[in-house]
Every structure is written in C-alpha cells, then in structure tokens.
Amino acid sequence: MKKDVDDELYWIEALREGDDQALAYFFKLHSKALAYFAGRMLHDKIEADDIVSKCFLKLWQKHESFKTPQNIKAFLYISCRNSCLDYLASLKVRTNAQDSYLQHLNSADETILYDIIQTEVLDMVNKEIEELPEKMKVIFKLLYFDGKTTAEIAQELNLSVQTVRNQKTKAIEMIKNSLVKKGVSVTLQLAFLFFIEHW
Structure with missing residues (x-):
C-alpha cells in the first residue's frame, strides 16, 4: 500500500503489522485531545498525561486487534475514561472538584x-x-x-x-x-x- 501520511487506513494497517511509526501517528493524532479529556476529569495535569501515555501503551499491546480508525479512537477514550475513574476512586483524599466529578459520573x-x-x-x-x-x-x-x-x-x-x-x-x-x-x-x-x- 502506498504510504500517505494523512491516510488513516494506511496507518491502521501499519499498526496491525507492528510499525511503531503508526503508534507515533495515532499518538500525535489523539494525545492532545485525550490529555484535555483526562485533565477535565482529574484536575491533575501530571496524572492526566501519565494516564494518556498508559492508554497508548495498551493500544500498542493490542495493536493487532484494530480494524478502523474509529476502533482506535473508541478504545483510547474508553481506556482513558476507565483509568481516570479508577484513579479518582483510589484517591483517599480528593479535591472538591474531583469528588463532585466522581459522584456525578457514578449516576450519569x-x-x-x-x-x-x-x-x-x-x-x-x-x-x-x-x-x-x-x-x-x-x-x-x-x-x-x-x-x-x-x-x-x-x-x-x-x-x-x-x-x-x-x-x-x-x-x-x-x-x-x-x-x-x-x-x-x-x-x-x-x-x-x-x-x-x-x-
């Protein structure tokens, strides 16, 4: 397949074949938005960045499983969401914003x-x-x-x-x-x- 840096279908196939450049492509594509997403949940930029990095590690570990760009985006958001919720639930002391967010998420x-x-x-x-x-x-x-x-x-x-x-x-x-x-x-x-x- 001809390489096109903007062709997500090319990069999906490359990811499935274990090309680490494909991982870098999807990291560049989604990491900023995921960091914002995690940051809104956690109110902790360092922890949010760490969770996003771990989500991409999970993506790489399952690189053969993905068939479409939408699969990857959904996997990243769900992994990020679950990791953020686990982190908030594990905190012995939460800020008011974190506590409010966690309580709200439990019901909606x-x-x-x-x-x-x-x-x-x-x-x-x-x-x-x-x-x-x-x-x-x-x-x-x-x-x-x-x-x-x-x-x-x-x-x-x-x-x-x-x-x-x-x-x-x-x-x-x-x-x-x-x-x-x-x-x-x-x-x-x-x-x-x-x-x-x-x-």
Whole structure:
C-alpha cells in the first residue's frame, strides 16, 4: 500500500503489522485531545498525561486487534475514561472538584459523552484556528485561550474595540464554513457554536 501520511487506513494497517511509526501517528493524532479529556476529569495535569501515555501503551499491546480508525479512537477514550475513574476512586483524599466529578459520573454517563464531544470540538477548533489569517488568529487566541475581553485586546494590540469584534465574528464564520466544507456533522457544528458562546 502506498504510504500517505494523512491516510488513516494506511496507518491502521501499519499498526496491525507492528510499525511503531503508526503508534507515533495515532499518538500525535489523539494525545492532545485525550490529555484535555483526562485533565477535565482529574484536575491533575501530571496524572492526566501519565494516564494518556498508559492508554497508548495498551493500544500498542493490542495493536493487532484494530480494524478502523474509529476502533482506535473508541478504545483510547474508553481506556482513558476507565483509568481516570479508577484513579479518582483510589484517591483517599480528593479535591472538591474531583469528588463532585466522581459522584456525578457514578449516576450519569452523559457527562462523559459531553466531555468527549467538547474534546472533539476543541481539537477541531484548534486545527481551524491555526488556518486563520495571522491577526485574526492572535485575536481569537487572546479571546478564547487567554480569556481576555475585547477591550483588553483592543488596548494590547492598539486596535479599536469594533475591529476586535469584527475579527472575532469573521473568525467564527470562517471556522464554521470550514467545518461545513469538511463535512463535519451538524451535531459537531452546533457543538462548536455552543462551545464558542459558553467558552
């Protein structure tokens, strides 16, 4: 099969054959989103990163078992979720956030589904942001990653507040249009809009 660095089907076959470059490919593809996912559950970045690393070790140990990219993604999220729950349950002393999260998870799987969707949306948004024009990208990151207000950004970049607002609106429209062109499901498009409004 011809090698294509963007062809997940190629990398699935390579993984099944024990090619460690395929493991590196899937690590690059999913590790950032999984770390965010685990971090939301644990409120402990170091432990979250450790759990994500162990999930990829489990993936490698079962490398012959996977037939589709969706199998791999599902395996990673389920492994990550279970490891996070085991870790939270094992803690003798938990923070209020960890304790609340664990109690809520015991009664509702919807929280996990919401976090997976939010993780997927964040991962998509990150990729789309990098494609924005430079000034727009800077403004968008200051707004949504650094949590700055339009007034603060206007002052920092020596722009008018209206310019910042216009750039934000154009960025959201460009990202939304890009998601549509890439065939992203309506559900995730709506999740993106919800995410932007409540970020």
